[in-house]
Amino acid sequence: MTNNSVGPCSQQLYAQFIYRIYLFKILFKSHIVLGLFSPVALLTSIHLDSLNKLLQQHLHYHYGMLFQASQFADVKDNWGIAFTLWGSSAINNPPNLEIKSCVENGIIQIGSKQMYAVSHTQKASTWLKERCQSYFKTFTMSNALTPSDGVCGTSSKVWCWAMMDSNIIEKNTQLVTILPRKLKGHISSFPIMSDNIFDIVSLFTARRLITGKYATWINGKDEYMAPNVNHPLYSQWNNDALIYTLFNTGFNMTSLRHIGPTELKTDILNPFFFMSKDSIE
Numbered sequence: 001m002t003n004n005s006v007g008p009c010s011q012q013l014y015a016q017f018i019y020r021i022y023l024f025k026i027l028f029k030s031h032i033v034l035g036l037f038s039p040v041a042l043l044t045s046i047h048l049d050s051l052n053k054l055l056q057q058h059l060h061y062h063y064g065m066l067f068q069a070s071q072f073a074d075v076k077d078n079w080g081i082a083f084t085l086w087g088s089s090a091i092n093n094p095p096n097l098e099i100k101s102c103v104e105n106g107i108i109q110i111g112s113k114q115m116y117a118v119s120h121t122q123k124a125s126t127w128l129k130e131r132c133q134s135y136f137k138t139f140t141m142s143n144a145l146t147p148s149d150g151v152c153g154t155s156s157k158v159w160c161w162a163m164m165d166s167n168i169i170e171k172n173t174q175l176v177t178i179l180p181r182k183l184k185g186h187i188s189s190f191p192i193m194s195d196n197i198f199d200i201v202s203l204f205t206a207r208r209l210i211t212g213k214y215a216t217w218i219n220g221k222d223e224y225m226a227p228n229v230n231h232p233l234y235s236q237w238n239n240d241a242l243i244y245t246l247f248n249t250g251f252n253m254t255s256l257r258h259i260g261p262t263e264l265k266t267d268i269l270n271p272f273f274f275m276s277k278d279s280i281e
Contacts, residue, residue: 001015001016001019006019009045014036014038014042018034018036021034022058022059025058025059025088026058031087031088032059032087032088033062033085033086033087033088034059034085034086034087035083035084035085036082036083036084036085036086037081037082037083038081038082038084039079039080039081039082039221040066040080040081040082040097040115040221041168041221042082043064043082043084043095043115044115044116044117044118044221044223045117058088059086059087059088060086060087060088061084061085061086061095062084062085062086062087063084063085064082064083064084064085064095064096064097064098064115065082065083065084065097065098065099065100066080066081066082066097066098066099066100066113066218067080067081067083067099067100067101067102068080068081068101068217069081069217071102077217078170078217078220079170079217079220079221080217080218080220080221082097084097095114095115095116096112096113096114096115097112097113097115098111098112099111099112099113099218111218113218118167118223118224118225122225122226123167123223123224123225123226124167124203124206124223124224124225124226124227125164125166125167125188125224126226127199127226127227128164128190128196128199128200128203129190131195131196131199132190132191132193132196157193157194157195158191158192158193159192159193159194159197159271159272160178160179160180160181160191160192160253160271161178161179161180161181161182161183161189161190161191161192162176162177162178162189162190162192162200162204163175163176163177163178163179163182163183163188163189164176164188164189164190164203164204164207165188166188167188167223167224168220168221168222168223168224169207169210169215169219169220169221169222169224170215170220170221172207172208172210172211172215173211173212173215176204176207176208176250177250177251177252178192178200178204178245178250178251178252178253179252179253180253180254180256180268180270181268197242198238198241198242201238201241201242201244201245202227202234202237202238202241203224203227204241204245204248204250205237205240205241205244205245205248206224206227206241207224208244208245208248208250209244246272251272253270253272253273254268254270255268255269255270255273256268
């Protein structure tokens with residue numbers, strides 16, 4: 001695969017399996033039908049773009065279904081498995097998956113899922129990253145109250161940081177939060193400033209709204225796309241999102257005095273607190 005410039009997906013076991021079948025088809029010049037059990041992300045991952053473009057010339061989507069992984073013994077129930085059929089003949093079926101469930105009387109369909117792929121430029125995380133900058137050195141945090149020994153770049157314009165690790169729904173509950181400093185080790189972190197505050201709370205709200213019981217094995221691998229900023233209600237959404245953010249459990253702002261490593265000690269202010277020090281006194 002590497003020699004044929006298939007791309008980074010050459011390291012992925014599923015991709016290697018599919019590519020070998022593709023080579024058999026080319027070698028024997030035969031028609032094939034491929035039945036594939038796989039994670040849902042395999043069908044939409046941008047990391048498989050180069051492989052997908054190659055296979056589209058020889059294999060076409062025919063049918064697919066999605067079911068809870070716990071249908072297999074001793075497998076957790078918080079993710080889904082797709083079974084898809086691919087054939088040589090061109091059938092213009094849309095990439096829909098029937099959602100199946102096993103009940104007492106057999107297997108029933110409980111819904112359907114439209115599959116979609118999000119390119120790198122369409123990702124909400126990419127869109128947000130373009131609106132964020134950082135400049136000078138400061139310390140990172142282990143949590144909302146404890147500084148770590150790490151450092152990161154920031155700016156005097158930065159109020160605090162938003163952590164939005166990954167770009168999929170299953171990460172919303174634990175890895176989407178707002179803190180006074182960047183968390184040590186987290187790559188997907190965004191500085192919050194006056195000129196991007198509404199961009200931050202827009203995506204923060206979109207992600208935190210789908211947590212708990214709303215983040216399921218059916219939608220867990222769905223990716224967020226960049227918002228339509230030209231929509232007539234986008235401004236209203238941003239205003240509502242700001243209020244939602246302030247009262248959400250993922251909003252972990254604090255005020256801390258004389259904190260951090262010796263050479264980087266500072267006071268952390270909470271720019272979202274509604275009263276000034278003078279007003280309180």
